[in-house]
Amino acid sequence: MSHKLETRAVRTQMDRSQYLEHSTPLHLTSSFVFEDAEDMRASFAEEKQRNIYSRFTNPNTSEFVQKVTEMEGAEDGVSFATGMGAIYGTFAALLNAGDHIVSARSVFGSTHTLFTKYLPKWNIETSYFKVEEPEAIADLIKPNTKILYAETPTNPGVDILDLQYLGHIAKEYNLILIIDNCFATPYLQQPIKFGADLVIHSATKLIDGQGRVLGGVTVGSLDLIHEIYLFARNTGSALSPFNAWILSKSMETLPVRVDRHCQTALETAEYLENHPKINWVKYPFLKSHPQFELAKKQMSQGGSIVAFEIKGGIDAGRNFLNTLEMLSLSSNLGDSRSIVTHPASTTHSKLSESDRSEVGITDGMVRLSIGLEHIEDIKNDLNQALAKL
Numbered sequence: 155m156s157h158k159l160e161t162r163a164v165r166t167q168m169d170r171s172q173y174l175e176h177s178t179p180l181h182l183t184s185s186f187v188f189e190d191a192e193d194m195r196a197s198f199a200e201e202k203q204r205n206i207y208s209r210f211t212n213p214n215t216s217e218f219v220q221k222v223t224e225m226e227g228a229e230d231g232v233s234f235a236t237g238m239g240a241i242y243g244t245f246a247a248l249l250n251a252g253d254h255i256v257s258a259r260s261v262f263g264s265t266h267t268l269f270t271k272y273l274p275k276w277n278i279e280t281s282y283f284k285v286e287e288p289e290a291i292a293d294l295i296k297p298n299t300k301i302l303y304a305e306t307p308t309n310p311g312v313d314i315l316d317l318q319y320l321g322h323i324a325k326e327y328n329l330i331l332i333i334d335n336c337f338a339t340p341y342l343q344q345p346i347k348f349g350a351d352l353v354i355h356s357a358t359k360l361i362d363g364q365g366r367v368l369g370g371v372t373v374g375s376l377d378l379i380h381e382i383y384l385f386a387r388n389t390g391s392a393l394s395p396f397n398a399w400i401l402s403k404s405m406e407t408l409p410v411r412v413d414r415h416c417q418t419a420l421e422t423a424e425y426l427e428n429h430p431k432i433n434w435v436k437y438p439f440l441k442s443h444p445q446f447e448l449a450k451k452q453m454s455q456g457g458s459i460v461a462f463e464i465k466g467g468i469d470a471g472r473n474f475l476n477t478l479e480m481l482s483l484s485s486n487l488g489d490s491r492s493i494v495t496h497p498a499s500t501t502h503s504k505l506s507e508s509d510r511s512e513v514g515i516t517d518g519m520v521r522l523s524i525g526l527e528h529i530e531d532i533k534n535d536l537n538q539a540l541a542k543l
C-alpha cells in the first residue's frame with residue numbers, strides 16, 4: 155500500500171530498540187559492534203546490510219534518507235553534511251576526467267564556483283543554457299556530455315524550468331539528469347516523475363525549516379546511488395547523527411509548514427504586485443509569472459520565495475533593508491523567520507552587472523523568503539519600509 159506524501163514524511167519502517175520507543179531516539183555513536191568474527195567479515199564484504207561506522211551509515215541518517223527517498227519516489231539515497239557536500243559528492247562520484255556537463259546558468263552560487271573553479275582541475279568543463287532558452291540545450295551537448303543539471307525554481311529569480319522537457323532531452327542523449335529540488339522541497343515537486351535520475355536537496359533550508367542545522371541528501375536510482383554512497387563513505391562528508399535526527403523530525407512537519415509558507419508567500423506576492431513603489435513581482439503561482447502554467451503543471455504550490463524589484467535601483471534596495479523592523483537580514487532561506495536579501499549588493503555583488511542580469515538579478519531586486527509569522531505582521535513591516543523610500 156502506497157502512502158500519501160504527508161504520511162511518507164512521518165512514518166518509516168525503522169526497527170524499534172528493546173525500549174519500544176515511539177519517537178526515534180538519537181543514536182550518537184561513531185561505531186557499531188559485531189556479534190562475532192563471521193558477522194564482522196560478512197558486514198565488511200557487504201553480504202549483509204548493517205551499520206558498521208557512522209561515516210558509512212547510522213540509524214538516524216538512514217531514517218532521514220528513507221523519508222526523502224519515499225517522498226521523492228526514488229529507490230535509494232545518501233545523506234551528506236551539507237547541501238554542497240551532496241552536490242560535490244554526486245558530481246565527483248559520477249564524473250571522470252574529461253567529462254562534460256550542461257547546466258542552467260542560474261544555479262546556486264557555490265555550485266557555480268564548483269563548475270568554474272574546481273571541476274576544471276580535472277578537465278571537466280560546463281556549458282550553460284539560459285533558463286528562458288532551454289531549446290539551446292541540444293546544441294550544447296557533446297560526445298563527452300554526461301550530466302544535465304538544473305534547479306527549479308531558480309535562486310534568486312524564481313524562474314521555472316520545464317522538468318518534462320529536460321527529462322526528454324536527457325533520455326534522448328543518454329544523460330544523467332540531476333535536479334536541485336531545494337526551493338520546491340519533496341512535498342511540492344517530485345522531479346523523478348518527470349524523468350530526473352537524481353534529486354539533490356540542501357536540507358539546511360526548508361527541510362530543517364527552522365534555521366538550526368546543515369544537511370544534504372541525494373536520492374535516485376539504486377545503481378547511481380550506490381556509486382555516490384561509496385564515494386561518500388570513503389571521502390567523509392557524513393551527516394552527523396544529531397543533525398539527521400533533527401532533520402528527520404523536521405520532515406514530519408514539512409507538509410504543514412510548507413502549506414503555510416506557500417499561502418503567506420502567495421498573499422504577500424499579490425500585495426506587493428499592487429504596491430506603487432514596486433516595479434515587478436515574481437512568484438511561481440502569480441498569474442503574471444511568465445511560466446505560471448508550467449509551474450502549476452509540475453508544482454503543487456508556489457513555494458516560499460518571492461522576488462521583486464523596488465523602484466530606485468541599488469540605493470533603494472539597500473535603504474529598504476535598513477528600514478525593515480521585523481524581517482531578518484540574512485543569506486539563509488526556508489526558515490520559520492522571514493528573511494530579506496538584496497542579491498546585487500551581497501550574494502551576487504562579485505558578478506558584473508551584465509552577468510547579474512543574465513541570471514535575472516537587477517539592482518533593485520529583493521529576495522524574500524517567507525517565514526511562518528502572521529501575514530499581517532509581514533505585510534506591515536514591508537509596508538512601513540516601502541513607505542520610507
Ligand SMILES: *Cc1c(COP(=O)(O)O)cnc(C)c1O
Pocket residue numbers: 236237238239262305309334336337356357358359368369370
Ligand atoms: C543553500 C543551497 C545549496 C547549498 O546547501 P548548503 O546546505 O548551504 O551547503 C544548494 N542549492 C540551493 C538551491 C540552495 O539554496
